Amino acid sequence: MNTRSASHAAQRQLWLAVGFMVASAAMFAAMAVMIRLASAELHAFEIAFFRNFFGLVFAVPLLLRHGTGILKTDKLHLYLGRCLIGILSMLCGFWAIVHLPLAKAVTISYSTPLFVTILAVLFLGEVVRLRRWTAVALGFIGVLVIMRPGADGFDANTFVALAAAVLSAVVAISIKVLSRTEKADAIVLWTTLLWVPMSLVPALFVWAWPSGWTWAWVAAAGFFGTAGHMFWTRALKRGDASMLTPISFMQVPFAAALAWWLFGEGVTAWTALGAGIIFVANAYIAHREAQVASRTVTDAEISPETQKR
Template sequence: MLSTRLLSAPLRGALFVVIASFGFSIMNLLVRMASEELPVMEVTFFRNFFAFIFMLPWLLRVGIGELKTKRIKLHFIRSLNGIAAMAVWFLSISLLPMAQAVALNFTVPLFATLGAVIFLKEVVKLRRWIATAFGFVGVLVILRPGTQDVSILMLLPVLAAALMAISVLLIKTLTQTEKPSVTVFYTTIFMTLFSLVPAIFVWEWPSQKIWFAVAGVGLLGAIANLLVTKALAITDASSVMPFDYTRLPFMALIAFFAVGEVPDIWTWVGGGIIAASAIYIAHREARIRRRAQAELSTRDTLRPASHAPRGTV
């Protein structure tokens, strides 16, 4: 079997993301199955609980000493928001055609762009604004207001995307001072505890089949997240982000064979528009970041020797 180490970093990153996308798609199917028997908040708890169990060996290997933080409040807020995003997403998967929900959920980068301007005071140029607007046109293509009744349920994946975008911004803030292992540790612990509280009030013991489903949700969620983290660690996000959108064809195929769902043409067209705009935004952000790094490197290179600290040779 060909080792992934023989592949270049971008190819390995792309492979990790494609496998993760397939894992997320299977996870969504298991969420649908579990939600037919259990309340969504209980499924949310099991997702976090089993993810914590499966990630425990990795967390222990990192070592408690490496998990200190001075930003516990921000971890707390990020985890509360993460629970809300997960619960809304699971609810949308349980009530809507799965491919349609996935296509609408592609709007996460669009909301993240808006949030970066509002909360992080980032400067967004005209082309990124046009791409963001273009992405929201894709949402309208899928929903088609005026030609069909737009149920409030159809807005659930968009709400989930907005909440996920807030998580992206919070993680972006945390990574300025925190190691990824620290963020993963506190997020896993807090989200498990926070999801347990509402789950207790609606608790129903799963059947044997559903035990396997909720355990699979946790396992696949943990593995897929680690694969994405690994991909982002070895290559630039803009190189692998296009492969994240394989979730739509994966989800469409799985939903067709598992439950007989067939997405309409507007789901494909709208999903494609949203994905194209998000990919463009990612490439623009990567180009701006590389340019800023190059300018910083150039300034360091051209800095006069008289600026060197005294005592150096």
């Protein structure tokens, strides 16, 4: 493969990663809407269980396509740790979606990139340059503009949402570690299989059988959650966690628009401004990473020493 072809291949993988992350953001925004709809009848913990149960149902075709051999792994301990942290993050996140305005709950979750960037540098050895640090900081400012902390005060539910964001950052790093040796579909299957029994335990303490349309909402939450997870793992397989996580900020305007349309939750000028800042940050991150990927391939062809940055 010549230098130009290698450069194009690297950029193609990068843009695929970006596209998968955008699709993931749309799926998770739709899942948040389903959670809110189901919360009229069910507790957040029970919704989390049904999201995972139906998510497993929708993941069965993956198992049929690949066969049980895809579940063979020597990383079960990593899956268990990742899933325990993930279920805690999910329970906190679902609680926030139910008890906070939808756009606010989602935007608070996007303090995650700050933690992901730090963890990616410390534990994955990813190189994060000044411009990307600046873009991440800009995206975080956009989240703060939407949140306007202090304007209405932080309550206990806000801290629960923040806890979900911190735990989500740990999950993102664990996914990246697993994706080095594990297939994306294997990660989805193992995660879904483990999440069902893990989420059942807290759900039993608040159990109430759903009825009518609530069954549709929890089933749809499972579908959108599984689809979002599949897109997310494929994105992280192709790109740096610290680069891709800020792109998932697009879930914010998606969720805000759906909340306005379905629940009459207003989209304020602050929300629009914050979303605009986030979009600018995301666009720059994707553009910058495309340049870096192209230059890295070119430098590697010229001299191995240029990779030691």
